[in-house]
Amino acid sequence: MASRIGKIKLGSQGLEVSAQGLGCMGMSAFYGPLKPEQDMITLIHHAIHNGVTFLDTADIYGPFTNEILLGKALKGGIREKVQLATKFANSFEDGKWVIRGNPAYVRAACEASLKRLDVDCIELYYQHRIDTSVPIEVTIGELKKLVKEGKIKYIGLSEASASTIRRAHAVHPITAVQLEWSLWSRDVEEEIIPTCRELGIGIVAYSPLGRGFFSTGPKLVETLSNDDVRKYLPRFQPENLKHNKTLFERVNEMATRKGCTPSQLALAWVHHQGNDVCPIPGTTKIENFNQNIGALSVKLTPEEMDEHESFATEDSVKGERYTNSIKTWKDSETPPLSSWKDA
Template structure:
């Protein structure tokens, strides 16, 4: 495999594709730490420089795992982590963006990661009870102190992004973006490009569904969050399998997988886009990275856009949706 090209998130240079580490600890069933550490290290060997985690994933376990994986290789990695979910996996969800929590969360993440600074520090979700100016001001103080290098937001609205960027430069906006989740294209992407903010799509493979590997909700292990998401519900699932069928047919004509095709579509959204597909397995990592070399024609994009228009179901349940586009 050729060396991975780089892209810019604001003034932060990273590999054109990062590695999402969430699923190694959270959301998708039982984890295997040794397997995950090996996958992270293989990613570094192949030239992936950005690793994405959060204090929420596995109630801190994921940051500890990433810290273990990068031990001795810190200078090869752009460490991106997030804060904001104050009660981890407790109910109901509590989002905190107050200055005290910003400082405490950062110290906890530094300790778990075993690093002296965080390269890219995101507000995981916007706290509706705290002005974004207060949160970003506290985050900017972390930059001044050398604990953080660059700031980011996740699932923020266009208006919030503008207000945040006026307090301190925002390097990256992380939101869900894929062939079956395109709401950021209306307002958020244009604002980011106007302000020079990079875009980091999570779940670029539609939580793995766009790979074609999952044909029913029973494909997911007990405890897998996808079992409760509307797009995998009976009725919606059948319609979405038809979308996957379109991807599989076009991918077959190119000699690639449906997942590589879906990921290539995200990679083609612009030179300021750095998707972070997640996986625990080295073979999936290598398949994902191969999507960087896939070329798409104008006709291909028409076919893919037509398939995307047929997606059925919301991406989250009603409660979870209240925390996006904040």
């Protein structure tokens, strides 16, 4: 099975990762009850054994417990096989979600992640969300120092606007931008994807299965526990789900013709966007992981890609990606560097 998963170059700075990654968030946070640690370590080992070596985590997942989990999973000579990505900027303070990008915080967050992961260096370190009170040049300036010190190898951004990406890239090359990209999240195609490609920045697609929607469709909502954040997202609300059901039905119908599952078809669509794109579907089950890597064997003709374009349109989805309290690339602009006064 491992031979089916090749490598791709992510960005133009030298980072090479498996053509598909593994999003580890759901193992520890946001998607229902905490999963048994040993089961998740077994899953991570299974992924690595089968060629999926690009592992994605963040300090906010848990918080902190997901990084600790990966640290345990990478013991015993496994570390050398893996390209590790984690993120900083998000924290919960006094019950509120806070985003920070000031230099002291960046450095402290990196040191803490290195300790939890129990590694000397992080391959790809992302700013998870953009602190709109700090010029992006200031945040990237501190990350550049961490690269020089050997604590991180490559710098990434997540949920950043095109102009933020450009400003950041002018300070230090950005290796990857992580963004939500799937058959029901395509707004990044207008400006952000072309900007990344112009600058030679790799694209990491999170939630490529629509947070599980393309696995089972509207039925997914019936299985979600009260502590699963998806239950409260706009697209999963009854008034929107009824409309969004049609998109799943179209994908399901095409998958039946192709002899694959709807989730494999949806994931194959992301893979066919280009060899600079690495989707990172998450799962907590080995059988779902096996199904996800099966998407790499699903080949789509130009005509089939056109068919996707015909039904996966802006009008085919109702509801925002997140609630209003969660920032995305649409509100990620930072002040000019000239305004910065380091406290």
